[in-house]
Amino acid sequence: MNASINNIRNKIAEKGLKVTPQRMSILEAIYNLENHPTVEQIIEFIRKKHPNIATGTVYKVLDTLVSNDLVKKVKTEKDIMRYDGLIENHHHLYCVVCDHIEDYMNAELDEILKRFFEENKIDNFIIEDIKLQINGRFIIHKNVNR
Amino acid sequence: MNASINNIRNKIAEKGLKVTPQRMSILEAIYNLENHPTVEQIIEFIRKKHPNIATGTVYKVLDTLVSNDLVKKVKTEKDIMRYDGLIENHHHLYCVVCDHIEDYMNAELDEILKRFFEENKIDNFIIEDIKLQINGRFIIHKNVNR
DNA sequence: TTTTAAAAGAGAATGATTCTCATTAAAGAA
DNA sequence: TTCTTTAATGAGAATCATTCTCTTTTAAAA
Incomplete structure (x- = not known):
């Protein structure tokens, strides 16, 4: 499941959301990281290119992505939230x-x-x-x- | 799903666990509370008869009950742990x-x-x-x- | 280029859960 | 029944993922 930069931009824009670098890179991170990443893993991935992103922003963006059906939450036994870029029911x-x-x-x-x-x-x-x-x-x- | 005091005592003893009033009342609470109670609800129930039980004790006892297959953990969308007295796969x-x-x-x-x-x-x-x-x-x- | 509502940043606050360590009690032995 | 030992409990501090608040910044439409 990979998506080009423009693809990602379109997904965000189609929902009527502002296209920000933070939203772009968080969605990119979820598409690139395998295994349903945790917030921590998403932050680690993003900080490589975007070292100043705030933790609170990542949580806020993830909520936005989830409520706009761009990403799903996955809960595990271990009680840390993980995120899934596959939207179709599965x-x-x-x-x-x-x-x-x-x-x-x-x-x-x-x-x-x-x-x-x-x-x-x-x-x-x-x-x-x-x-x-x-x-x-x-x-x-x-x-x-x- | 109700169980008598002796029934509860036996369930705990059968697992080779010490029978303590705290373990008794926590298991009793789970059997009595419908709808897969949260820790908060379990504590509220227990405090009626046993007002001094420590929060940490409740968590520790629940872990013990779970690892001895007397209780199951259930996770909801809302991300608070809940507990289930039904052990069989369901x-x-x-x-x-x-x-x-x-x-x-x-x-x-x-x-x-x-x-x-x-x-x-x-x-x-x-x-x-x-x-x-x-x-x-x-x-x-x-x-x-x- | 300007405007403005929405988004992001920084860091404090929250709250469920875990941890630490001193005290207490269950259960087997004497 | 009393003693002994080991595990369990209590009290409260610590942790840490997540949320909140408030100021600053920015995307995007005019």
């Missing part, structure tokens, strides 16, 4: 060993779930979306982030 | 309106998922368990906790 693989999170999408699975819950309505509850948290372990660990 | 309904969390168990669903992932192995990943986060809204809101 599931997550969580490695219990190395903390790596991988996106998982499968249309057939979503169809099966949809059908199941059509046939098995939940009393007093209207489903909006379903996310699977698939816990397990990677056989070959890729990039261990922490 | 799914959660999250109400996006009222923050109510309800346990959901369905053996047929688990079977369908098991079969799906047997037929659709994920490259480089061994699944240990799968949890559904079913987001939606209750038609009739029950006990709104906050």
